Amino acid sequence: MPRRGLILAALVLVLDQASKWWILLDVMAPPRMIEVTGFFNLVLVWNPGISFGLFGGGGGRWLLAGLAVAIAVALVVWMVRTVxxxxxVALGLVVGGAxxxxxxxxxxxxxxxxLDFHLAGFHWPAFNLADSAITVGVVVMLVDSLFEKRAAPNI
Incomplete structure (x- = not known):
């Protein structure tokens, strides 16, 4: 089972980095906004915080990177042990995104x-594929925990 998660983590990591380099080198060479649809734009936002722009005060480059790697290592250990x-799959998504x-x-x-989604003047904070993978991974983890078969208590 962990092989599936590890492959997914690697795939998320590669797709995330490829999409970011594509945005940086080809799409947004001079920083600008590209309107894709009436509710979706490609923009370039440098985020010093965490997912969806939270805690963007800056100054935490090494702390946040180190914390993400430490969490990813712990999740890989969990992934390797799960059946x-x-x-x-959920852990693979979170690890790849982190x-x-x-x-x-x-x-x-x-x-x-x-990635910039907006509707009627409201813009969700810009995000990337890694943020999406982390969010979907956490949701899958929660759903999985709801349907996990639990052993009957010994009474």
Missing amino acids: RPWLA LGNALDRLIHGRVVDF
């Missing part, structure tokens, strides 16, 4: 966000 396929954003911090000092 539940959906938990392995490592993708940690790599950004180590290379750029901040995270590259570029």
Whole structure:
């Protein structure tokens, strides 16, 4: 089971980094906004905080990168020990996303966000594929825990 999660983590990491380099080198060479649809734009936002721009006060480059790597290592250990396929998938998504954003911090000092969804003047904070993978992974983990078969208590 952990193999599936490890492959997914690697895939998320590669896709996340490839999409960010594509945005940086090809799409946003001179920083600008590209309107894709009436509710979705490609933008370039440098995020010194965590997912969706939270805690963006700056100054935490090494702390946040180190914390993300430490959490990813702990989750990989959990993934290797699990026998539940959906938990392995969830952990793979979170690990890949955490490592993708940690790599950004180590290379750029901040995270590259570029997906901008908006509706009626409200813009959700810009995010990236790593943020999406982390969010989906946490949701899958919660759903998996709801349906996990628990051993009957010994009374």
